Amino acid sequence: MATGFSFELKATDGKARTGVISTPRGDIRTPAFMPVGTAATVKAMLPESVRATGADILLGNTYHLMLRPTAERIDRLGGLHKFMNWERPILTDSGGFQVMSLSGLRKLTEKGVTFKSHVDGSRHEITPERSMEIQRLLGSDIVMCFDECTPFPATEEQALESMRLSMRWAQRSRDAFGDRPGHALFGIQQGSTFREQREESAEALKSIGFDGYAVGGLAVGEGQEMMFDVLDYAPDMLPVEKPRYLMGVGKPDDIVGAVKRGIDMMDCVLPSRSGRTGQVFTRRGVLNIKNARHQDDPRPLDEECSCPACRNYSRAYLHHTFRAKEIIQSMLLTWHNLHYYQDLMQGMRDAIAAGTFAQWEADFHAKRAEGDI
Numbered sequence: 001m002a003t004g005f006s007f008e009l010k011a012t013d014g015k016a017r018t019g020v021i022s023t024p025r026g027d028i029r030t031p032a033f034m035p036v037g038t039a040a041t042v043k044a045m046l047p048e049s050v051r052a053t054g055a056d057i058l059l060g061n062t063y064h065l066m067l068r069p070t071a072e073r074i075d076r077l078g079g080l081h082k083f084m085n086w087e088r089p090i091l092t093d094s095g096g097f098q099v100m101s102l103s104g105l106r107k108l109t110e111k112g113v114t115f116k117s118h119v120d121g122s123r124h125e126i127t128p129e130r131s132m133e134i135q136r137l138l139g140s141d142i143v144m145c146f147d148e149c150t151p152f153p154a155t156e157e158q159a160l161e162s163m164r165l166s167m168r169w170a171q172r173s174r175d176a177f178g179d180r181p182g183h184a185l186f187g188i189q190q191g192s193t194f195r196e197q198r199e200e201s202a203e204a205l206k207s208i209g210f211d212g213y214a215v216g217g218l219a220v221g222e223g224q225e226m227m228f229d230v231l232d233y234a235p236d237m238l239p240v241e242k243p244r245y246l247m248g249v250g251k252p253d254d255i256v257g258a259v260k261r262g263i264d265m266m267d268c269v270l271p272s273r274s275g276r277t278g279q280v281f282t283r284r285g286v287l288n289i290k291n292a293r294h295q296d297d298p299r300p301l302d303e304e305c306s307c308p309a310c311r312n313y314s315r316a317y318l319h320h321t322f323r324a325k326e327i328i329q330s331m332l333l334t335w336h337n338l339h340y341y342q343d344l345m346q347g348m349r350d351a352i353a354a355g356t357f358a359q360w361e362a363d364f365h366a367k368r369a370e371g372d373i
């Protein structure tokens with residue numbers, strides 16, 4: 001891995017692995033979940049609260065920050081860590097996925113993507129070279145290659161053409177990234193749901209050489225069954241001694257299934273974004289605090305949770321603050337969901353280290369089947 005970066009595997013249990021990624025800004029315990037801090041903030045959370053949930057690293061977005069406040073301004077102000085008051089590791093996505101899902105009037109060529117900002121309608125271009133420059137200006141510790149996330153569904157021909165473009169962009173990303181001690185560059189595997197294409201993509205990335213490898217092109221509407229079918233073989237195509245990062249995943253049971261299949265890192269907006277809509281993740285499944293059934297319930301969201309929401313507030317109170325659209329509702333539900341996700345990761349790290357992952361997984365599913373949460 002890049003100078004200043006190292007990945008130590010501490011234990012495996014089946015295909016599941018647990019270890020530590022050491023970086024100049026701190027260690028990342030794997031399997032790791034990264035809260036999403038798109039516009040230089042994990043919405044409704046102070047950075048110290050994000051750390052208190054157990055997060056070792058958070059995710060930022062090239063696309064959003066290049067539009068507002070711009071990477072150049074953040075650089076002039078000392079970089080993203082200083083700007084958002086988070087001194088631990090930051091991984092930034094490279095912009096391709098967000099351009100395709102958020103911007104208007106897009107034009108994709110061999111060179112890169114031009115698009116219309118969803119913020120103010122201005123025209124912009126991202127190329128592999130520009131994406132590397134933006135992520136350098138931001139100062140992110142783990143930089144993602146500029147790729148095209150192949151839409152789903154795709155024909156074999158469409159997927160092949162898209163993957164091969166991403167592999168050419170991976171080489172250009174690697175060349176533009178250069179040699180940056182203390183900073184890592186991750187490649188992103190594409191190939192949709194086609195095994196041979198996943199293989200070709202993995203071989204191309206390995207021949208270029210990266211500090212970590214992401215499984216891209218999933219969590220794009222294929223559904224859990226098809227995602228797991230791909231994860232039954234795709235991670236094994238990636239170097240065993242490097243971190244494997246599954247992008248955009250996911251629901252708790254997606255995360256457990258991905259760790260079981262050899263994934264080390266994940267990110268998803270689900271716990272934070274859905275928390276703001278009243279969706280609460282608990283050990284016994286999901287509930288929505290908006291539901292009138294909670295209005296007289298004195299119990300915490302989750303009896304086994306030690307987060308501030310579960311220690312100090314009742315479901316009745318959280319139902320009330322949701323109905324009243326009080327700001328504290330977003331704070332407490334986001335905090336709880338992120339804390340639950342980090343407890344889930346800690347539970348898996350401990351189980352893998354103890355060689356009891358199968359039992360842990362069985363308990364995880366059994367508790368959720370009990371219903372009546």
Ligand SMILES: COC(=O)c1ccc(CCNc2nc3cc4nc(N)[nH]c(=O)c4cc3[nH]2)cc1
Nearest residue numbers: 094097149216217218219247248269270273274
């Ligand atoms: C309330 O919850 C939500 O709104 C919500 C929205 C989207 C996702 C799915 C996100 N999925 C996803 N993010 C992704 C980001 C990616 N970035 C790059 N560079 N390349 C990829 O190939 C890629 C694939 C992804 N798949 C999950 C949850």
